[in-house]
Amino acid sequence: MPRLAKPLTELQIAKAKPKAKPYTLPDGNGLFLMVSAAGLKTWVVRYRLPGKSTHTPATIGHYPALTLADARVRALEIQRDAKQGIATAGTRKARQLEAVVGDAEQEAEALALAEAERATFRAVSGRWLAEKRIGWAAETYRKARLVVDSYLIPKLGDADMRTLETKDVRPILVEMAATVPQLARKARQHVGSIVEHAIHEGLRSDESALRLARILPTIRSGHMPAVTDDENKLGAVMRGIDAHENRVVRAALTLAALTVMRSGVVASARWSEIDLGAGYWNIPGKNPDGSNRMKTGQDFSTSLPTQALEVLREMHLRSGEGEYVFPPQARQNSPHVSRDSLSGALRGMGFQGEHTTHGFRASLRTLGRERLGIDVDVLEAQLAHAPKDEVQAAYARVKFKEQRREVMQAWADYLDKVKGGNVVEFKRKA
Structure with a gap:
């Protein structure tokens, strides 16, 4: 039977840093997290088939793509299958990880790059526009896309939404306010909504909304020009x-x-x-x-x-x-x-x-x-x-x-x- 272990927490996993050599963090039920020297975090399950004296390790995925909750469910499934004599196929054994540290480092680098690209303002705003388009009128979508593509992407496209701060956005909105004040107000609204979208995706914490309310100078808003009295x-x-x-x-x-x-x-x-x-x-x-x-x-x-x-x-x-x-x-x-x-x-x-x-x-x-x-x-x-x-x-x-x-x-x-x-x-x- 797998050795009992104190369950991991999301905070422990997030704080787990790479060391000179790979190390493991047990979660219980045969599940543990292996942290490579490159920082790659890999879920591994150890199971034993009936009649066998040794445990077989099986790699089931990488964190955070495979969450802690999902890894635990998968571990239970593997242990259940093992009791029925069913081996888990299509996975690498944990001991192979040390032999392919170089590959792991490359994989970790690729994973980090993919995560970084997914977190850019360009990527998040694209997903935000796609989601909003469903409920927006075509003209509303066109105007929002114009503001994002023409004014925000050129300045913020590569910005990391995980760390974006108010000071990063303020100069752009102030510059827009001097030339296109109405679009500046829309841009401020859209940035706030895009940041909220990033929060919903888990890229930012719930309390990390930007402080944009008083950035723009007060302007007197007017209606669209219309003849109403002549x-x-x-x-x-x-x-x-x-x-x-x-x-x-x-x-x-x-x-x-x-x-x-x-x-x-x-x-x-x-x-x-x-x-x-x-x-x-x-x-x-x-x-x-x-x-x-x-x-x-x-x-x-x-x-x-x-x-x-x-x-x-x-x-x-x-x-x-x-x-x-x-x-x-x-x-x-x-x-x-x-x-x-x-x-x-x-x-x-x-x-x-x-x-x-x-x-x-x-x-x-x-x-x-x-x-x-x-x-x-x-x-x-x-x-x-x-x-x-x-x-x-x-x-x-x-x-x-x-x-x-x-x-x-x-x-x-x-x-x-x-x-x-x-x-x-x-x-x-x-």
Whole structure:
């Protein structure tokens, strides 16, 4: 029977340092840890078959790849098999370790290099992005990847996440704050989340979060530029869109204005979602790869006013045989028009800092309420803002369906009105 031994602890194993010669640390039940001169920690189980007078050593794996708990389970299995006369095959005998110290040293070095590479900021951030991509909208993932790949990896890519400290990150965030303050705030958020991911993977202790809260200078955050109090300016925006030379971009911007869907959703619209007969656009909450299409991740349906149907029928003549309503433009790698093409077009019209594609949502929220008298709950439902609870969500979907159809037609007619210059002096309600 294997000699009784005081069980090992994770702390003992972690503190076990290499010596001039290999040595062992017993755990009991025939299991012991052999520490080579190179620092390689190898699990070995000694078992004896019935009728045999000597024990047979079997190497079952290396720590930390094989944890203490798993090594104990494996040891029990080997001892059980031994009692039944079953030898453990496919393992090296412990006494062979001393004869192949050179190989062990190389193996230890390779293992250490692999562990070091796995712990780099580059590797951890890659695993973090892969995990987050499942639940994120495509645009959210794209922006996060941009920040990580363009700003963080060049400076922190080879940093060891096991020892990364706040002082290592601070200069990078401060430098970003001076040139791209909004991205600096995102970078700070992402670094914190990546460090938390490393903690979850066991690369860092639970109390090792970085202190990033007060690193960046306080800046006044603003909303995306949107025309909300100047009908003449909104009319100019609509006329600019009408005059845009690119038919695809013009149509996409028009649909964004008429439906106030987010630009990424508009750019990636599929013909399978469009019901021209019923006048509805049924948007899946998720993309085929499982990532969010809608920000809430929930399916959404919006009516299409007659002006939107006219635009879509024109596009159907051009792209109706394809998957996407708005095909990609020259030198674009995406399967559909880029959302950046839409915002770029508005900038090119001279509305930079005044109005964005996303800004049509704010325009409806403000002007729809103050000019058209639309109920706030109806507006919130059309904007696909997440209701506070499931009851409100169900109410919004059922109660406001017909009201939203009327509202969106009224909104489209209103945009035609301001586009034609038929406006009066704007007076904000108290």
